[in-house]
Amino acid sequence: MNEVTWIVTADGRQAHVHEERRRGGPLQRLGERGLQAEDSEQPNNRQRATVHNRFGFGRHGAGDEDVAELAEARFLERVSEALELWAKAGLFDRLVVMAPPRALGLLRGALKSPAVECLELTENHDxxxxxxEALRRHLRTLRGQ
Structure with missing residues (x-):
């Protein structure tokens, strides 16, 4: 029996989903499953928030959190929630996730059962x-085929 594998390539702004119906076979991009960061999740710049004092010229930081990093974390949380729903629906048997190191760490930390139980491989590259075909060849290399 062939198991369906979903390959998710993601970064902090977008996630693409490809389906492999036969191990080592062709990949089909599932465009309707892809996710994009919403406008509210995309900050205009990477500056930290600052507060201007009402009197005088002083200003100080409003916190040590980077707005872009918070937006990336919110988006990746949304990706993990979608993967959990799709895993519960039985849309895939195995899962491969490829993302830059920070994004992969956030995704893996947010993934819960049953999606985490389907996790076959992860790769910490964008x-x-x-x-x-390029993604298929790369997946074969990762699997050692």
Whole structure:
């Protein structure tokens, strides 16, 4: 019996989902499953928030949190929630996740059962631009085939 594998390539702004119906077989991009960061999740710049004092010229930081990092974490939480729903629906049997190190760490930390139980492989590199045959060849290399 062939198991369906979903390959998710993600970064802090977008996530693409590809399906492999036969191990080592062709990949099909599932465009309707892809996710994009919403406008509210994309800050205009990477500056930290600052507060201006009402009187005088002083200003100070409003905190040590980077707005872009918070937006990335919110988006990746949304990706993990979607993967959990799709795993519960039985849309895939195995899961492969490829993302830059920080994004992969956030995703793995947010993933819960049953999606985490389907996790076959992870790779901590940005592969979001890989498509079709290039992604298939890379997946075969990761698996050692």
């Amino acid at each position: 592969r979001v631009t890989l498509e079709g």
